[in-house]
Amino acid sequence: DLHSFPTRRSSDLEILITEISFQYYYSTAMTAKTNCTIYMGTTTKTAFEGTAASNWVPESDLTMVYTGNLNCRQGWNTFTLSTPYFYDGTSNLVVAIDDNSGNYNSSSYSFYVTSQSGYVTMYYYNSSTNPNPANPPTASNRASNRVNTRFTIVPYMQPQNLSVLTTPYTATLLWNGESHYQVSYKAASSSTWSSDTSLSGTSLTIGGLTPATQ
Numbered sequence: 569d570l571h572s573f574p575t576r577r578s579s580d581l582e583i584l585i586t587e588i589s590f591q592y593y594y595s596t597a598m599t600a601k602t603n604c605t606i607y608m609g610t611t612t613k614t615a616f617e618g619t620a621a622s623n624w625v626p627e628s629d630l631t632m633v634y635t636g637n638l639n640c641r642q643g644w645n646t647f648t649l650s651t652p653y654f655y656d657g658t659s660n661l662v663v664a665i666d667d668n669s670g671n672y673n674s675s676s677y678s679f680y681v682t683s684q685s686g687y688v689t690m691y692y693y694n695s696s697t698n699p700n701p702a703n704p705p706t707a708s709n710r711a712s713n714r715v716n717t718r719f720t721i722v723p724y725m726q727p728q729n730l731s732v733l734t735t736p737y738t739a740t741l742l743w744n745g746e747s748h749y750q751v752s753y754k755a756a757s758s759s760t761w762s763s764d765t766s767l768s769g770t771s772l773t774i775g776g777l778t779p780a781t782q
Contacts, residue, residue: 582656587720588634590645598673607701608633609630610629613662619707633650683713689713727744730742740771740773741773
């Protein structure tokens, strides 16, 4: 199953999302959702224009932030992101869920929702076909309800007092400030940046460098 829903912009403050919570309605706890993946990204969409495959937010625009159990009990259920998401605080945030559990309880196992003015949720479900998020099919339907969702956020600030320690083959970046950043780098002569590296700390050592180059 695929589910995707954009949420409204929040503020101009750049933030780090560390947890996501869903408000579950039914009195009986879920047991079937044992293998789910959550993606986050930003989008210019405020609603889904139709159910055609082209209306999904592309997987390439999303970041995988959680994989694992998504079973819920009645009330609010919080899941800690394995990869915290850096959100710019101004763009519309989209959350996509790919359910690979291969099982479900019943339609009674439902969530609290809030009605919106447009089609803010789009989903696909099939009992025998597991869709590929990189090449999603035509959606099963859209909805004007959005699952009640909360985010745990940490205000994000730019690193301060950035310095570099070098050896012939390594460079170590040091800074003061937050301990969660995503870093990419490239040689001065290259147009290609490295893949983002998620950090939990206040330093990063880059190896495999070539002496006397930039």
